[in-house]
Amino acid sequence: MTSSVIIEQLKRERILDLLKEGKRLDGRGLYDQRTLTIETGIIPKADGSARARLGDTEIVTGVKIQPDKPFPDLGDKGILICTAEILPLADPGAEPGPPNEEVIELARVVDRGIRETEMVDLKQLVLKKDKSVIGIFIDSSVINTDGNLFDTCSYASVAALLSCTVPKYEIKEDVPALVEGQRSKPPIKTIPVSVTMARIGEHIVVDPTADEEACMNARITITTNSEGNICAIQKGGNDGFAVEQLFKCAEIAISVGTKIRKRLEQLM
């Protein structure tokens, strides 16, 4: 135990020393993401699916689409729900059981990124107003953790959604009935891209690893839409940001987001 604490401490000092020279432990520039790979269609039984790897962080997302009752007072919109689970095989510290506050935050931040950008036109998913709508369930399973679950989970979820097809349902005798063999693309309006940054000392780094997260002061996730506007933000971590840092973070999020969006657009 003691030796691992010492190693952690040394690693932290090394990270800080390197940052003073504008460098990172894995050789990246401060605003560089790790290598991102995205595969879609990996779960044929799902209506859409994707595996995203950002460095060693790996997440599988499946999309299930089925008729549901609308939320009260939202009878003119379909349903979209994001969930997440850090599988216990993904991390020695993860525990089986109901989601803790970190996993709930993860799912809700990914959800808001998709919802607030209005990526999916939920008004097109109504079967019968106030009675029956299409529900889109976007469930993410974290397979391996190495920092920045937010972006990895967001990319996997967006990719699964972009690559999904929607089965056709019709109302028959007041009940939604599947129309076989008539699948269509979902009504996509924009592509949200989440970019997470950490403040370590007074440095801002993009896409922190687990080691970097362990020594960061604070974290921010900024999601932009295809127009380059800012649509969702979540600050985290046990310290704050100066206002100028937050202005800078927004610029970085827009610039990094543009590159990622091009990757995601190819999946449509």
Place this chain on the structure above:
Amino acid sequence: MTSSVIIEQLKRERILDLLKEGKRLDGRGLYDQRTLTIETGIIPKADGSARARLGDTEIVTGVKIQPDKPFPDLGDKGILICTAEILPLADPGAEPGPPNEEVIELARVVDRGIRETEMVDLKQLVLKKDKSVIGIFIDSSVINTDGNLFDTCSYASVAALLSCTVPKYEIKEDVPALVEGQRSKPPIKTIPVSVTMARIGEHIVVDPTADEEACMNARITITTNSEGNICAIQKGGNDGFAVEQLFKCAEIAISVGTKIRKRLEQLM
């Protein structure tokens, strides 16, 4: 820790010594309640609300009224449900989470006081027999504890109910629909008043404080209706009562209850 145990012990001895002279730690007579203040309408978003303070015990109750399905076999009656939570900010010993047995008992005793006196004529709350009725939810949040939660919670609940207004619903296409701007008083038949007494040694004291509860032998809560009849009883605590004590307690409950009822009647 030790010193606080000693103080507790000294306080207990002092309470018992005083009782031998017919006195209480806060100067009250044995059958006197602490100062009761009741404010209604404190939560405008609720259909009814009240804050009751009995000494330093303080409870906020809100009433929400909305259509619901009737209970099976009770299709000719509206629904009335009391819940309670001891907020963790109310008491250093309270814990967040699902209600423990004490809180469940509190809610059920308050509920029975209102239900068994037939305070609200539930038969007038039916929208469509067996299908749709009005539900009255009476939720109490304990804000600060200093003994006798039963009476404080009962007064707050009854006051919130007396001061509430019921929105009008009509059945349209088999579904209850709100009729805007037509609120009415609830169908009140009687006013239940709960009076809680503690047995300390062979003395009966009304409205025990937390210090008195800590050294009481047993507890009894007796609820009476506007006719001065007895409608609900709950004995508690780890010892018993002699029969004569129970006769005496009923007399006290009726006499103290009459005074409180006059306070509550003014809220209608």
Place this chain on the structure above:
Amino acid sequence: MTSSVIIEQLKRERILDLLKEGKRLDGRGLYDQRTLTIETGIIPKADGSARARLGDTEIVTGVKIQPDKPFPDLGDKGILICTAEILPLADPGAEPGPPNEEVIELARVVDRGIRETEMVDLKQLVLKKDKSVIGIFIDSSVINTDGNLFDTCSYASVAALLSCTVPKYEIKEDVPALVEGQRSKPPIKTIPVSVTMARIGEHIVVDPTADEEACMNARITITTNSEGNICAIQKGGNDGFAVEQLFKCAEIAISVGTKIRKRLEQLM
């Protein structure tokens, strides 16, 4: 504690020594069950009920029959659900609360024995296809434990089912309505009999006691139907079986099962 561990150890050695001579601690032969007593109709408020005692293991099962919605995709079949609880008064190690993995396994193995033999013709329990069916709930409460809960629970459940009567329901205005006074026997097609065996060393023993289970290597439960076919199997325990042992177990299960089935047939 230490002395009880020593006693356990001595008991285990004694069991193994006896088995070498083909004997058991309670005098039974290796393939003999303990005395089985079955009483039915012990819970008149239930639609069927039974108490089964196998040695000192004792289980009470009640059957409740009421209309329900069918499972999705199984709209042409009634519902049958087995549950089990080891009551905390049954065993010093049992704990109140949600069922643990052993109790879940117990309920599911009993359930499969009844379901896979198709004991009850669920197709005869449909009130309105896809909308409303008869549900049969078979709930078992373990009263005292002394090994082989599987068989005891299976016999109690089967006996409760054989002795139950099914109330008649008719669809009126789309809702199932009870037709008073018209009860009938359930549609029974076959009688499943579960036989549980333990492997201790290289010996197979039928109907292990708690002491025998404490030193068994592995366990197997084989359920046969009235035709003498094998319909459900569950292997348990922290070791395995040789293939020849599994062949032998099937023979034993068929032969012991035939005797038990005669007992159960008398309950119809």
Place this chain on the structure above:
Amino acid sequence: MNENGIRCDGRKIDQLRNISLKVGVLKNADGSAYIEFGKNKILAGIFGPRDVHPKHMADSDKGILRCRYHMSPFSVTERKNPAPSRREIEISKVIKEALQPAVILKDFPRTVVDVFIEVLQADGGSRCAALDAASIALADAGIPMRDMVSACAAGKVADQIVLDVNDEEDKEGQADMPVAYMPNLGKVTLMQLDGILTPSEYKKCLETAIGGCKQVYEIQRKALMEKYFENGSQ
């Protein structure tokens, strides 16, 4: 109730339902009892004094008492969800508080005595019947006791105070008052009331219930005697 004061099940107003009580019915429990009280069929099992889990619940000065009152899913007309309801949790608490004055646990610090009650079939007055069984199960377990706890309800049916209200009477009844009583110490350890009583009816109802408790006490004594003296060691 008919003009002769005969109730729907043929009883007089001050008559108990049939009670059958058996001690020592469970092999694994340290003490146990089975009661049939009208149509109630209830088991009580005792474990302890034994170590407390979780440990932070232990009291270093004395043993603690815990109680679980639970109904089997098949015990009532409509199948009951096996998870404990709020009603069962409340009844568990008042039963524990009714038994507490009778047990002497000061010599067993850091231990717990667990009272487990299972209602196999429920009728009116199940909490009283449960208490009657639990009390002699505690005695059967050898737990030191100051007194027996005997319980019985009284109530108001068709404007009359009657002893031991059954399920059918309870449905149309005007009041139900379950009472537990320590017959030698003369103390009421459980009392609840649902329904409406005038002050004088209240007194009569309580006295009637205590009269019932005293009858129950004789049945409890007899059951213990049967186990420990007639079939037993002496």
Place this chain on the structure above:
Amino acid sequence: MNENGIRCDGRKIDQLRNISLKVGVLKNADGSAYIEFGKNKILAGIFGPRDVHPKHMADSDKGILRCRYHMSPFSVTERKNPAPSRREIEISKVIKEALQPAVILKDFPRTVVDVFIEVLQADGGSRCAALDAASIALADAGIPMRDMVSACAAGKVADQIVLDVNDEEDKEGQADMPVAYMPNLGKVTLMQLDGILTPSEYKKCLETAIGGCKQVYEIQRKALMEKYFENGSQ
């Protein structure tokens, strides 16, 4: 909003709703505050530093901070289930992280400071109002602090950046950005955004929110002064 830049509740675009803040309102808590912020009515109570349960959560190097943000069932239009929702769990986390930079717990190893927040009535901006109350409740409890935490939202309504969005504006609003700020240290400790902002609107929105936080800070200072100096010991 009308042509003169007057909002639906009569406010100007850079005007806060009415705020009333009172310190030391709860007898049992170590520190407490009650805030009315528009229609928000929120209590905050502090306990600690005190022993941690369960013990494995304790940190041997410093005290830990815990936070529960909870809404009463009657606090919103449709009755809320009392069990904590996913939204409440997330808000509890971001509030904790917003307060953490302000508190100094290194001298209290193995202890916890518990921040309990109860929303009695909810309006727009309830997490900011909750933070404002929690922050001075911490001060009231005597917890050592580096700075106050002052919180306020800004947003976009009818294409304009406005301060302190209320519930009605939020429903048809285009963006809502809650912000918490340490006014002396100049650090943003909570920031969230729901809705769509151009990069320049983003800057303006954040600056507007911080302006609001500074106004809130004066109200917090005044409330503390009232308790500790005007009615108080000095």
Place this chain on the structure above:
Amino acid sequence: MNENGIRCDGRKIDQLRNISLKVGVLKNADGSAYIEFGKNKILAGIFGPRDVHPKHMADSDKGILRCRYHMSPFSVTERKNPAPSRREIEISKVIKEALQPAVILKDFPRTVVDVFIEVLQADGGSRCAALDAASIALADAGIPMRDMVSACAAGKVADQIVLDVNDEEDKEGQADMPVAYMPNLGKVTLMQLDGILTPSEYKKCLETAIGGCKQVYEIQRKALMEKYFENGSQ
């Protein structure tokens, strides 16, 4: 099945579905494997031997084995609730008992070896496929083992005993018998049966399943060899 004994997916009656097995696929786990078995896609990850939490579960004489078999919500046709079902809890138990005879944990008292299985996509025979992956993931984690555990089901479809029933066959199938086998020690460590078999069919079915296990064993060996010898350190 057609007249030539060719099954709906083109296989012969004694033919396994396609199996692809890869060892060491997870960075953080101490051992891991990924299997595609027909349409099953399953991950297994091992942690341990490591400290047990909660501590009262620890065994002072030997290490313990724990197992969680879990299905992702998107793994089946109808979205699955992420909370563990009774079926998943039972399968977790039988998988643990099937692996237990193979692992040697006596040298690791007070520790636990955790086997975590995630079914990303489910097809017939998912518990067998999960076992096949878990068994070599244990080997990959360096846990001392007496033998590999190889698993495969056999069943009865269209009145014939066939190896390795897939989902489509299972739906109209007459029996399904999952079996796990230690190929060198010759022991069956998991056996279940759903469906109806005559005594002779039972024997044939078990023998067929064991034949399948032996084929699976070769695939497991090859996968381990690939990691440890062909791409590996030697």
